[in-house]
C-alpha cells in the first residue's frame with residue numbers, strides 16, 4: 075500500500091508525497107495508534123462486525139508491530155504518508171487480507187483525533203508531575219533559606235524588604251495556577267472521538283461507550299463534525315504551556331540577574347552553569363538563558379496553530395496535520411525546562427552575605443518611616459512628603475537612616491522620637507503580618523500550605 079490512489083491513474087509526484095507526508099513526525103503517535111486500533115478491533119468483534127478470531131489475529135498483529143517499533147526494527151517510509159497507514163500496511167503484510175477489516179467503521183480523521191487526544195492526555199499528566207516536582211524544588215529552596223531577607227523590587231528598584239521565601243512562594247502561586255490550567259484542559263481533552271468516521275458518523279452498530287471505557291476516556295464526543303475538526307485541546311495545552319513558560323522565563327531572568335556580579339545574590343551549582351570559552355572568570359547561566367529563549371518558540375507554536383485553525387471550514391482539512399510538530403515541541407520544551415529548572419533551583423546557593431548587605435542599602439525602609447509617622451497621627455500623604463524630604467537630605471549627607479541623629483529627624487517632623495531607631499529590616503517584614511504579607515509568621519504558614527498541597531498530591535488525595 076502506498077499513498078491512497080483510489081480512482082487515480084497516475085502515480086503521485088515524489089515531491090508531493092514528501093510534502094504531504096506526516097510520518098517524519100507523527101511516528102511518535104505509534105503507541106497511541108496501536109492502542110486505539112486494538113480497542114477498535116475488540117469492539118468490532120464484540121458488536122459482531124468482525125469475528126472474534128479476526129479480532130484476535132488483528133490485535134496480535136498490532137501488538138507485534140508495536141514491539142517491532144519499540145525495538146527500533148521498523149522502517150518508516152514517506153510513501154506510507156502517516157503513522158495510521160504505516161501501521162495498517164504492516165498489519166496487512168503480517169496477517170494478510172483480514173488486516174483490511176480493521177479500518178471498518180473508522181476513518182483516519184477520527185483516528186488521528188483519537189491518537190492526538192491519547193497523546194495529549196499523557197502529556198498533561200506528565201506535565202502535572204513535572205510541575206509538582208518543580209514546585210517542590212521551590213519549596214525546598216525556600217525552607218533552606220527561611221531567614222534570608224532580600225530587597226523586594228518594583229521597577230527593578232529596591233522597594234521594601236521581603237523574605238526570600240516569600241519571593242519564591244510567589245512563583246509557587248504562579249505554578250499552582252498553571253497546575254489548575256493543565257488540569258482544566260484535561261477535562262476537555264478527555265473526550266473519545268471514534269465513531270465520528272470521516273465527518274458524519276459511521277453506519278455500523280458500534281459501541282462508542284465501550285471504546286471510551288476501554289481507552290480510559292471520561293466522555294464521548296457529541297458531534298461528529300466537531301470531533302474530527304476540533305483541535306481546541308491542543309491549543310489549550312499550548313496556551314497553558316505559554317503561560318507556564320512565561321512564568322519560567324521570569325524566574326530565568328531573575329536567576330540571570332541574581333547570579334550576575336552586580337546582584338550576586340545566588341551562585342549556581344557548577345552542574346547547571348557553563349564556562350566561557352575565552353573568559354576564564356565567567357560562570358554563565360545558560361540554562362536560565364535558554365529557558366528565557368525557548369519561551370519564544372512555545373509562544374510561536376501557539377500562534378502558529380491558532381493561525382492554522384483560523385477560518386478553516388468544517389470539518390477535517392489537511393491543514394490540521396500542521397498541529398503536531400508544534401505540539402510535540404511545546405510538550406518537549408516545557409517538560410525539559412521544568413525538569414532542568416527543578417535541578418537548578420534545588421542546587422543553587424544563596425549568598426546570605428550579599429543579600430544582607432543589599433537589603434541595608436537604598437533607603438528601603440522609607441515606607442516604614444512614613445507608616446511610623448502615620449501611626450503617630452500624620453496623614454499618609456504628608457508623612458510620605460516628610461520622608462521624601464528626609465531621604466533627599468540623607469542622600470545629600472551620604473548617610474543611611476540609621477546614622478541620622480534624632481535632631482536631624484526632628485527637623486523634618488516633631489513626631490519622630492527615640493523609637494524611630496527600632497525600625498529595622500526585620501521589624502519592617504514582621505509588621506507585614508497579614509495574609510499574603512511577608513511577615514515570617516505568614517510566610518511560615520504559606521510554606522506549610524504549599525507543602526501540604528504538594529504532599530496531598532503525592533499521597534493521591
Ligand code: ARG
Nearest residue numbers: 096156182183186392394395
Ligand atoms: N496525517 C493526517 C493528519 O495528521 C491524518 C488524517 C488524514 N486524513 C485524511 N483525510 N487525509 O491530519
